[in-house]
Amino acid sequence: MKYSSCFAKTSKTAPADADSANAKFLIQAGFVDQTMAGVYTWLPFGLAVLRKVEQIVREEMNALGALEIFMPSLHPKEFWEATNRWDNVDILFKIHSQTDKDYALGASHEEVVTPLAKKFIESYKNLPFATYQINTKFRDELRAKSGVLRGREFRMKDMYSFHTSQEDLSTFYQKTLEAYVRAYSRCGLNVKVVEASGGIFTKNPSHEFQALTDAGEDTILACSTCEFGQNIEVATVKEGDACPKCGGVISTVKGIEVGNIFDLGTKYSDAFDLNFTDESGERKKVLMGCYGIGTSRLVGAIVEACHDDRGMIWPKSVAPFQVHLVTLNSKDDVVKEQIEGTASDLVRDLEAQGVEVLWDDREDVSPGAKFADADLIGAPLRVIISEKSLKEESVEWKERSSSESRLIKVTDVIADVIEFVK
Amino acid sequence: MKYSSCFAKTSKTAPADADSANAKFLIQAGFVDQTMAGVYTWLPFGLAVLRKVEQIVREEMNALGALEIFMPSLHPKEFWEATNRWDNVDILFKIHSQTDKDYALGASHEEVVTPLAKKFIESYKNLPFATYQINTKFRDELRAKSGVLRGREFRMKDMYSFHTSQEDLSTFYQKTLEAYVRAYSRCGLNVKVVEASGGIFTKNPSHEFQALTDAGEDTILACSTCEFGQNIEVATVKEGDACPKCGGVISTVKGIEVGNIFDLGTKYSDAFDLNFTDESGERKKVLMGCYGIGTSRLVGAIVEACHDDRGMIWPKSVAPFQVHLVTLNSKDDVVKEQIEGTASDLVRDLEAQGVEVLWDDREDVSPGAKFADADLIGAPLRVIISEKSLKEESVEWKERSSSESRLIKVTDVIADVIEFVK
Numbered sequence: 054m055k056y057s058s059c060f061a062k063t064s065k066t067a068p069a070d071a072d073s074a075n076a077k078f079l080i081q082a083g084f085v086d087q088t089m090a091g092v093y094t095w096l097p098f099g100l101a102v103l104r105k106v107e108q109i110v111r112e113e114m115n116a117l118g119a120l121e122i123f124m125p126s127l128h129p130k131e132f133w134e135a136t137n138r139w140d141n142v143d144i145l146f147k148i149h150s151q152t153d154k155d156y157a158l159g160a161s162h163e164e165v166v167t168p169l170a171k172k173f174i175e176s177y178k179n180l181p182f183a184t185y186q187i188n189t190k191f192r193d194e195l196r197a198k199s200g201v202l203r204g205r206e207f208r209m210k211d212m213y214s215f216h217t218s219q220e221d222l223s224t225f226y227q228k229t230l231e232a233y234v235r236a237y238s239r240c241g242l243n244v245k246v247v248e249a250s251g252g253i254f255t256k257n258p259s260h261e262f263q264a265l266t267d268a269g270e271d272t273i274l275a276c277s278t279c280e281f282g283q284n285i286e287v288a289t290v291k292e293g294d295a296c297p298k299c300g301g302v303i304s305t306v307k308g309i310e311v312g313n314i315f316d317l318g319t320k321y322s323d324a325f326d327l328n329f330t331d332e333s334g335e336r337k338k339v340l341m342g343c344y345g346i347g348t349s350r351l352v353g354a355i356v357e358a359c360h361d362d363r364g365m366i367w368p369k370s371v372a373p374f375q376v377h378l379v380t381l382n383s384k385d386d387v388v389k390e391q392i393e394g395t396a397s398d399l400v401r402d403l404e405a406q407g408v409e410v411l412w413d414d415r416e417d418v419s420p421g422a423k424f425a426d427a428d429l430i431g432a433p434l435r436v437i438i439s440e441k442s443l444k445e446e447s448v449e450w451k452e453r454s455s456s457e458s459r460l461i462k463v464t465d466v467i468a469d470v471i472e473f474v475k
Numbered sequence: 476m477k478y479s480s481c482f483a484k485t486s487k488t489a490p491a492d493a494d495s496a497n498a499k500f501l502i503q504a505g506f507v508d509q510t511m512a513g514v515y516t517w518l519p520f521g522l523a524v525l526r527k528v529e530q531i532v533r534e535e536m537n538a539l540g541a542l543e544i545f546m547p548s549l550h551p552k553e554f555w556e557a558t559n560r561w562d563n564v565d566i567l568f569k570i571h572s573q574t575d576k577d578y579a580l581g582a583s584h585e586e587v588v589t590p591l592a593k594k595f596i597e598s599y600k601n602l603p604f605a606t607y608q609i610n611t612k613f614r615d616e617l618r619a620k621s622g623v624l625r626g627r628e629f630r631m632k633d634m635y636s637f638h639t640s641q642e643d644l645s646t647f648y649q650k651t652l653e654a655y656v657r658a659y660s661r662c663g664l665n666v667k668v669v670e671a672s673g674g675i676f677t678k679n680p681s682h683e684f685q686a687l688t689d690a691g692e693d694t695i696l697a698c699s700t701c702e703f704g705q706n707i708e709v710a711t712v713k714e715g716d717a718c719p720k721c722g723g724v725i726s727t728v729k730g731i732e733v734g735n736i737f738d739l740g741t742k743y744s745d746a747f748d749l750n751f752t753d754e755s756g757e758r759k760k761v762l763m764g765c766y767g768i769g770t771s772r773l774v775g776a777i778v779e780a781c782h783d784d785r786g787m788i789w790p791k792s793v794a795p796f797q798v799h800l801v802t803l804n805s806k807d808d809v810v811k812e813q814i815e816g817t818a819s820d821l822v823r824d825l826e827a828q829g830v831e832v833l834w835d836d837r838e839d840v841s842p843g844a845k846f847a848d849a850d851l852i853g854a855p856l857r858v859i860i861s862e863k864s865l866k867e868e869s870v871e872w873k874e875r876s877s878s879e880s881r882l883i884k885v886t887d888v889i890a891d892v893i894e895f896v897k
Contacts, residue, residue, distance in 0.1 A: 088549075088587055089549075096544050097606075103545070123522050124516045125516060126628060148570055152617060189548060205572075
């Protein structure tokens, strides 16, 4: 893709009111636009990252055997009254319609998925199952902050599971916990699993997932070897202790919560009278779990964990594109044509191999400004084609995560890039 | 995929209150669930169809050079006041937040995209461009009806284009019109292009796209050869006339509106003071177009156009899966194992070739009930493996759109299916 054909470009200056690295860089790089406090448009590059993150999460949920659905955001008031949350969840947006009906705007979807599941659950033969969606959530936060980390409207993957026994629920819960760790790892994050309270969802045990970054809001005591962690407020281990799980060393770190899972027990089954007939013909309550990952928040957490002073440093798995190709102008028309021809061939050949390339083809922008934009945008690999490099029949190769650059023969570029993006 | 592993199954009976074929079949087949009037959950098979429709639309928009973005559903009141639509669009959902702010819930996105575009448009060098999203829309309809055809919450692709001149806008408008016709055709619909009024969007010319089906709400005079059509209320042609475009024969038909496009002129540029500097340095208003396809409505229109008494008949391009594999039980354990082995191999080999297969592996369901479900679900091809067919070393092959079935040798099935789904 040619950068000249993308309307959403970088800004010369960072937004004045950015309160976090993700807000600063995502906005300045043209990845998101702030419509108002806590509400964003995902622009082409930002949407590309969000899609990749969501696809990784989707693949991990599918691997659990969960089926994807898509639930509505308009919820009947009665469903939220049934769970006693209409009046008790202060972040719930409420709407009064011209047909005189009251709706809640989906802040979470237990109130929709439980009555839905009830339509398909008759006996133990219909259980267990899990279903999930990736959708927009709405929460009437008193204070939106930290860019896409805490918005009033955000993206979330929420999965719900239904079981006949605590044992079956616990087994699935554990499998999901492991799938979460895999998903975060695939997104390039170092995540610790921390025991947590159930908040507005349940009084049963729950876990939250903390992405380690100095910008984190939460302080946790975490093992430096395995994924064990404890929130400092309830920690039973202290710095320097041996990890109770693997024997590694416990240290104090900062984290951003990027997901949580809850053993819901029968809280929602009780509210909606969700029962099944067991093998002996007895009617029993269905046990439920719920499992959330804020996917847009996850994008923000990746930026918090992966950036430097100059901009973002995307992990290859979620970068909007792998290669940022920069061509430098030449005053010599023949050389200029040679540079453009080399770039054009390279883009064609790389794209044919499935490599995503952004080509900064702008003619009225200085090399320094192009390099600054490449650093800000943060693609894993920058390839420069210039009069100077072509004299050596080469391109300049610079990885975003490294300060060094080197010349690579034009004839080697395709193979080297394919090796790099693997 | 095994049908036994899908929680959202068919119902024995159609919903009592279904007012349309799409409501009846989509709900009975377990493709959607009605949360409340005009509000639906898309269940796994329904979501598969919706995704395919949206991907076709996405590809056609990308081919126009439009870039995909994702805009929020919470809109600041001030933006809708700026266009004078806060008080004048009666289907606008309004929300009052606990922070004492008023929001509109996205019924359309001119109010978000125009201020967004303004941040990136300085001069003629930034123009033209087009951008689109595929997102949920909310409209406070007085009366929701006809299943997913008119909901209060629905899916839509909305594209917006920005131009320096009427000529440039008109050229892009015409290209989009042609892309729409291609998109509908790829979805298996016969669509006519009808001149329309601009409704709440503009007083400039606009076109709507009518999918031909006897269940249509609108009466149009349409050419039987080309895509020409006129709404009967404003028609200048009559039945039997020669088509003014191609000379074909005009006849009276029924249609469902499945999209519309608008030349917005400077309506929104005026409201938000969206200007550009032209080549002579003069500041001018940007010209805009907007282009909508209700993608969930499109799924409903496909059902209206493609069904019979027994259920849906999905066009191959948007079917949730191409092959509905039915295995029939045998009381003989050896034969039963043979049937399951053949089915299992077939599923594995077809999926390896990228063919999507639903395997109705249920053991406690009669052949008649399985066939009825296959007809209801409407996959293009039904393949039956039974004791009887295996005696002939064959499977039974029946296309949903045909009443005939025939035996095909097991060894030929893969090649024949791959030829069929091409």
